[in-house]
Each structure stands twice: as structure tokens, then as C-alpha cells.
Amino acid sequence: MRNLILVLGDQLDPSSSAFDNADQEQDSVWMAEVDEENTYIPAHKQRILFFLSAMRHFRIELENDGWTVHYHKLSSNPSHDRGSSFVEVLDRDMNRFSPERLIMTEPGDYRVEQAISNYAKKNNIELEIRADRHFYCSRREFSEYAKGRKSLMLEYFYRELRKRHQILMEDGKTPIGGSWNFDHDNRESFSSDGPPSKIRPMSFQRDTITEEVSILIESRFRDHPGTLDSFVLPVTRGDAQRMLSHFVRDLLPLFGTYEDAMWSDEPFLYHSRLSALLNVKLLSPQECVNAAVEAYQSGDAPLNSVEGFVRQILGWREFVRGVYWHHMPDYAEMNHLKQTESLPSFFWTGETEMNCVRNSMQHVLQHGYAHHIHRLMVLGNIALSYGADPKEFHDWHMSMYVDAIDWVSLPNTLGMSQFGDGGIVGTKPYCSTGNYINKMSNFCSDCRYYYKEKSGENACPITTFYWDFLDRNYDQLKDNRRMTFPIKNIDNLRDKKEEHADMKLRAHELREQWKS
Numbered sequence: 411m412r413n414l415i416l417v418l419g420d421q422l423d424p425s426s427s428a429f430d431n432a433d434q435e436q437d438s439v440w441m442a443e444v445d446e447e448n449t450y451i452p453a454h455k456q457r458i459l460f461f462l463s464a465m466r467h468f469r470i471e472l473e474n475d476g477w478t479v480h481y482h483k484l485s486s487n488p489s490h491d492r493g494s495s496f497v498e499v500l501d502r503d504m505n506r507f508s509p510e511r512l513i514m515t516e517p518g519d520y521r522v523e524q525a526i527s528n529y530a531k532k533n534n535i536e537l538e539i540r541a542d543r544h545f546y547c548s549r550r551e552f553s554e555y556a557k558g559r560k561s562l563m564l565e566y567f568y569r570e571l572r573k574r575h576q577i578l579m580e581d582g583k584t585p586i587g588g589s590w591n592f593d594h595d596n597r598e599s600f601s602s603d604g605p606p607s608k609i610r611p612m613s614f615q616r617d618t619i620t621e622e623v624s625i626l627i628e629s630r631f632r633d634h635p636g637t638l639d640s641f642v643l644p645v646t647r648g649d650a651q652r653m654l655s656h657f658v659r660d661l662l663p664l665f666g667t668y669e670d671a672m673w674s675d676e677p678f679l680y681h682s683r684l685s686a687l688l689n690v691k692l693l694s695p696q697e698c699v700n701a702a703v704e705a706y707q708s709g710d711a712p713l714n715s716v717e718g719f720v721r722q723i724l725g726w727r728e729f730v731r732g733v734y735w736h737h738m739p740d741y742a743e744m745n746h747l748k749q750t751e752s753l754p755s756f757f758w759t760g761e762t763e764m765n766c767v768r769n770s771m772q773h774v775l776q777h778g779y780a781h782h783i784h785r786l787m788v789l790g791n792i793a794l795s796y797g798a799d800p801k802e803f804h805d806w807h808m809s810m811y812v813d814a815i816d817w818v819s820l821p822n823t824l825g826m827s828q829f830g831d832g833g834i835v836g837t838k839p840y841c842s843t844g845n846y847i848n849k850m851s852n853f854c855s856d857c858r859y860y861y862k863e864k865s866g867e868n869a870c871p872i873t874t875f876y877w878d879f880l881d882r883n884y885d886q887l888k889d890n891r892r893m894t895f896p897i898k899n900i901d902n903l904r905d906k907k908e909e910h911a912d913m914k915l916r917a918h919e920l921r922e923q924w925k926s
């Protein structure tokens with residue numbers, strides 16, 4: 411054998427760089443389902459189902475294309491596995507096949523890249539890791555962009571990519587519509603009637619492969635979080651393309667306007683649910699962005715929605731990947747605010763009287779999904795203001811979400827949401843009182859707590875911990891220009907000694923309850 415081409419679970423793209431100049435006569439493909447990837451943090455059942463089913467379908471696609479694929483399935487009996495990590499399984503096959511060289515596309519996880527590179531080095535095996543063409547911006551391009559800049563700002567990075575790739579531009583340098591963003595048209599909440607149009611989330615029938623994996627999960631990973639009942643995601647490229655078309659046709663027109671809105675028992679609203687499909691590369695970011703831009707050009711979707719969607723994919727998605735690779739491995743250890751609490755048990759069970767948190771957790775447990783505002787302004791908000799360890803919050807996220815891959819999860823969790831990086835991804839901590847949640851959802855009207863109260867039995871814990879967070883982290887935050895207003899408010903509260911003491915007492919009581 412000349413080359414053994416390694417394909418990981420998030421690399422399901424036959425046109426990836428690993429296949430450049432490959433020859434079906436001399437080269438083979440290697441894929442492995444390994445225990446470690448599902449248990450190093452106990453993965454949500456739907457996360458395991460999505461990855462394994464998509465991998466098994468991809469294997470068939472490659473074989474139908476003429477490839478020889480050496481594929482390791484997890485067995486229902488762990489003692490029948492050929493190893494528990496990539497490196498262990500690979501090592502056995504190296505003895506079997508003795509390829510001249512290993513070839514792969516850049517992994518999405520620093521830990522995996524290190525493990526494979528170290529293994530190859532230690533055993534004197536030639537390993538070629540090729541740049542990942544899936545992204546608009548390569549790791550090298552991002553590092554060059556970041557070099558010499560004091561701080562990295564999403565907004566400027568995004569504008570540069572818009573110009574470089576001529577997306578939503580006119581005359582080469584002016585943004586279409588005369589503005590780089592349309593946030594003033596977005597961020598609407600629903601009226602008391604809820605979402606203005608009936609949303610029927612697209613779902614996909616499970617085939618025999620997905621059923622087979624479900625049975626494996628229920629026997630081998632039955633204690634893992636989540637449920638398989640509501641699994642409806644695509645696991646093939648064809649179905650992923652159908653999901654993209656459905657989003658562009660049925661949801662994109664209202665995506666921007668209601669991007670930040672939340673509503674009881676509506677996990678998806680006008681969001682695309684494309685993240686997991688993009689992250690395992692069943693879809694490319696270019697085809698998603700192009701489909702949205704075409705909808706704008708044909709008059710089928712308004713500019714505020716299309717720009718909002720393009721910003722998420724061309725802007726945020728590329729930006730966080732750049733930040734991840736530019737700052738790893740130190741990034742994973744950052745804890746700017748020195749927060750150390752363990753996550754309260756409702757992060758695993760969803761059992762809490764906080765209506766917003768309970769709703770968000772139901773989405774996570776039932777679908778391995780919650781949309782951005784649930785992640786940032788409900789679950790992330792309460793973890794941050796409670797004082798959770800940012801790395802633990804990241805580990806929890808990696809476990810619970812179908813779309814979690816280290817390069818995208820870590821900067822969003824530890825960085826944007828928990829401010830662990832001290833302002834590399836976002837310029838200020840994302841925390842708010844219950845007031846924000848009341849404005850953006852219908853959760854507070856059905857809640858046993860009152861969103862305006864910060865002390866006493868009925869105080870909203872989101873509100874109590876917001877004030878406690880500012881109080882605890884005063885010295886770290888007081889010089890942040892974007893925190894001027896909240897700092898002024900906590901100064902005022904500190905002046906009202908009794909009110910301040912009542913808030914601190916309530917925070918202490920809640921902390922004791924949540925720790926027990």
C-alpha cells in the first residue's frame with residue numbers, strides 16, 4: 411500500500427484535501443469508530459448516533475465510488491474493539507498494512523492532531539497533514555491576519571472576508587444595502603401570539619443503518635445523557651442538501667428578524683439546524699452562504715436575514731476557528747475570572763424551577779441542540795454569573811450538543827460565553843438580568859420566580875446572580891469600557907447597603923442549594 415488516507419468523523423467530504431492525487435489502485439481509506447471519542451466526556455446519545463450513522467453512510471459512499479475502506483465499527487461488547495483510541499486502533503492496522511505514508515486533512519481537535527502526530531513521530535511513520543479547504547480562511551491566513559494586531563475583532567475580520575470573497579458587495583468595496591450589518595432590523599421578539607408563521611421542522615426517516623447504530627447505543631451507551639427518540643437529523647449529503655434547501659425556502663425569510671427570539675416548546679424556530687451538518691462536512695460553508703445570497707438576489711429573502719446568516723457562517727464560524735488554532739493549546743486553560751464552581755445538577759437533568767433554564771435544557775436533552783440565544787443568554791448566562799469553571803462548562807457542552815467539535819465549541823463556550831479568555835472572542839462578558847429573557851421570550855410569565863426581583867424567595871436566580879457576578883468580579887470588569895453602564899449600576903446598588911446585602915444573602919442561599 412502506498413498511502414493510507416485517514417478520515418475522521420468530522421471529515422465526511424470526498425473532495426477534501428486528503429484525497430488530492432489519491433489513487434484507488436495504490437491507496438486505501440481508513441476510518442474508525444472509537445470508544446474514547448464518545449466517552450472521554452460522556453456524549454449525548456444523539457451526538458453518538460449522528461456521528462456513527464453519518465460515518466457509516468460515508469463509508470458506503472466511498473466504497474460505491476471504488477475506494478477500499480478499512481472501517482472499524484464499535485462492537486456492542488467493548489472487549490471486542492481493536493483499541494479504545496484512534497492511535498491504538500491505527501497502530502494495529504499499521505502492522506497489518508505497512509503503508510508508506512499516512513495522509514489526512516487537518517483535524518478539528520487539537521488533542522486528536524497531537525495524538526496522531528506524536529504517534530507518527532514516535533514510530534517514525536511519515537504523516538502528511540494537509541490544509542483543510544472546507545473553510546474560507548485557512549489556519550495560516552488567520553495567523554497572518556492576527557499577527558501584529560493588539561486585539562481581534564469579529565467585525566473587521568468579517569468585513570475583510572466579505573471583500574476578499576465578494577459576498578454581498580457592490581462595486582467591489584461597498585456592502586450591498588450600504589451597511590455591513592442590519593442588527594437594528596433583527597433581534598425582534600414575538601408578540602404574545604408567538605411565532606407569526608407555523609414552523610414545521612424538517613425531519614428525516616431513520617434507515618436501517620441509523621437503526622443499527624441506535625441499537626448499539628442503547629446497549630453500549632445506555633447511561634449517556636439524552637434520548638434517541640427525537641433524532642431526525644440528516645446523515646447523508648443528499649439529505650443535508652435537502653435540509654439546506656428547506657431552510658433557505660421556508661425559514662430564511664424570518665431568520666434575521668427573530669434570530670434572538672425564544673418561545674416555549676419551540677426549540678428550532680427559524681434557525682437552520684445546519685451546524686452539525688457543516689461541522690462534519692456534509693455541507694460546505696460556501697454552498698450555504700451562496701444559497702442564502704441567491705435567495706436575496708432572487709427576491710426570496712430580505713437582506714437583514716441573508717446578511718445575518720452570512721455573518722454567522724462567514725464571520726463567526728471562521729473567526730472562532732481562527733482564534734482556536736491561533737491560541738491553542740494555552741486557550742483551553744484560560745480562566746480570566748478565576749471561576750471554579752462545578753455546574754449545578756440541572757445542567758444534566760433539566761430539573762429546575764427556572765422556566766427558561768428548564769425549557770433550554772429540554773431542547774438539549776431531547777435534541778442535543780438549543781439555538782444560539784438559549785446557549786448564550788440562558789444556559790451560558792447562568793453558568794457565568796453563578797461562577798462555573800469555564801473549562802467544565804466547555805466539557806459539558808462537548809458532551810451535550812450534536813454540533814460540538816472542539817475548534818468551534820471551545821471559543822464559544824470558554825471564550826464568548828464564559829469570558830474565560832478575557833476578551834479575545836467577545837469584548838465583554840455576556841450576562842444579563844431576567845429582564846433580557848423576559849423581553850425575548852414568553853418564559854417569565856409562566857415562571858415561579860419574578861424576573862425583576864434580585865432578593866427574597868421569589869427572586870429570579872438569573873437576576874440575583876447577575877448582580878452577584880458584577881459584585882464578585884468588580885475589579886476585573888471596572889476598566890472595561892463596554893461595562894461602564896453595568897458597573898455604574900452595581901456602584902449604585904453597593905451604595906444601598908441593605909438592598910445589596912439582601913441580594914448577597916439570596917445569592918448565598920441559592921449557591922448552597924445548588925451545591926447540595
Ligand code: FAD
Nearest residue numbers: 681682683684685722726727782785786813814819822827
Ligand atoms: P443558525 O442560527 O441557523 O446559524 C447558522 C449557522 O451559523 C450555524 O449553523 C453555524 O454553523 C454558524 N454559527 C452561528 N453562530 C456561530 C458561532 N458563534 N460560532 C460558530 N458558528 C456559528 N456552534 C457549533 O457549530 N458547535 C458548537 O459546539 C457551538 N457551541 C456553542 C456554545 C455556545 C455557548 C454558544 C453561545 C454558541 C455555540 N455555537 C456552536 C454557535 C451557535 O450557537 C450554533 O452554531 C448554532 O446555535 C447552531 O444552530 P443552527 O445551525 O440552527 O444555527
Ligand code: SF4
Nearest residue numbers: 766844854857861870
Ligand atoms: Fe428565567 Fe427568571 Fe424569567 Fe424565571 S423569571 S423564566 S428564572 S428569567
